[in-house]
Amino acid sequence: MAYTIAVAGKGGTGKTTIAGFLVDYLVKNKMTPVLAVDADPNANLNQVLGMEVETTLGEIREEVSIKNRDGKLPGNMTKAEYINLKLQQAVIEGRGFDLLVMGRPEGVGCYCFANGLLKEATDRLSDNYRFMVIDNEAGLEHLSRRTTKKVDLMFAVSECSKRGIDAAARVKELIEELHLDVKNLYLIVNRVPESGLTDEIKKAIDGYGLELAGTVPLDGKIFDYDNLGLPLVKIPEDTPALKAVRSIFDSFLTAVKDY
Ligand SMILES: Nc1ncnc2c1ncn2[C@@H]1O[C@H](COP(=O)(O)OP(=O)(O)O)[C@@H](O)[C@H]1O
Numbered sequence: 001m002a003y004t005i006a007v008a009g010k011g012g013t014g015k016t017t018i019a020g021f022l023v024d025y026l027v028k029n030k031m032t033p034v035l036a037v038d039a040d041p042n043a044n045l046n047q048v049l050g051m052e053v054e055t056t057l058g059e060i061r062e063e064v065s066i067k068n069r070d071g072k073l074p075g076n077m078t079k080a081e082y083i084n085l086k087l088q089q090a091v092i093e094g095r096g097f098d099l100l101v102m103g104r105p106e107g108v109g110c111y112c113f114a115n116g117l118l119k120e121a122t123d124r125l126s127d128n129y130r131f132m133v134i135d136n137e138a139g140l141e142h143l144s145r146r147t148t149k150k151v152d153l154m155f156a157v158s159e160c161s162k163r164g165i166d167a168a169a170r171v172k173e174l175i176e177e178l179h180l181d182v183k184n185l186y187l188i189v190n191r192v193p194e195s196g197l198t199d200e201i202k203k204a205i206d207g208y209g210l211e212l213a214g215t216v217p218l219d220g221k222i223f224d225y226d227n228l229g230l231p232l233v234k235i236p237e238d239t240p241a242l243k244a245v246r247s248i249f250d251s252f253l254t255a256v257k258d259y
């Protein structure tokens, strides 16, 4: 099974940015093949990675249920076999990595089936990759629905505020409450101003028993790239936020380089 790294946290904290940098890091360090999974219904990991999305799991779910209803599933295969075939078509090939997008199911807003499909897809595909990176949705729905079997390393991303740390601590609580198989959990505080972490924030981190992986500075370049619609993975190598993120990855991933 692939070494699975998940990025979790509240909306807007920088999960997708960090997940995108992580995919790029793994590819550049030849820790391939990598499967990038966008598990957020508001998919945008592809933009950070500079890729077009052709098919999402949400669309597959829609197609299969309509065909099933109309009795139009291919006669020579079971529904499960048909879904499996479709799953393979949903894997988008990038340079050194593949991307799987959950997307938003059409119609009545139940994510259960798409979540189930996502779990099935990641379980099935996991053996084909050395590393899997999951960009989680904000609401932790995937965690609570056990989308993934095991997570080797999880980064909880927080904004730089006391309330941000409170929200990150909720990720830790959820993992414990639900007995999720998350081997290692670390906090990344993102968009940190030049003055650094305040004593209040440091105290909150300690108080919750969170382990700080590192901090990432507030960086105008990231903002600029995002606003111009440019893929973040094309950002100059000397961008402070990118350097900070890479140094975090170095300290946590060098040991599993040959996984
Ligand atoms: N270190 C940073 N400095 C400046 N802007 C950032 C930084 N990290 C993320 N951003 C910006 O913050 C916004 C939210 O980031 P995103 O990765 O989409 O968050 P999430 O996936 O958690 O919702 C984006 O516009 C992104 O460009």
Ligand SMILES: [Mg+2]
Pocket (backbone or CB within 6 Å): 015, 016, 017, 040, 044, 135
């Ligand atoms: Mg996101």
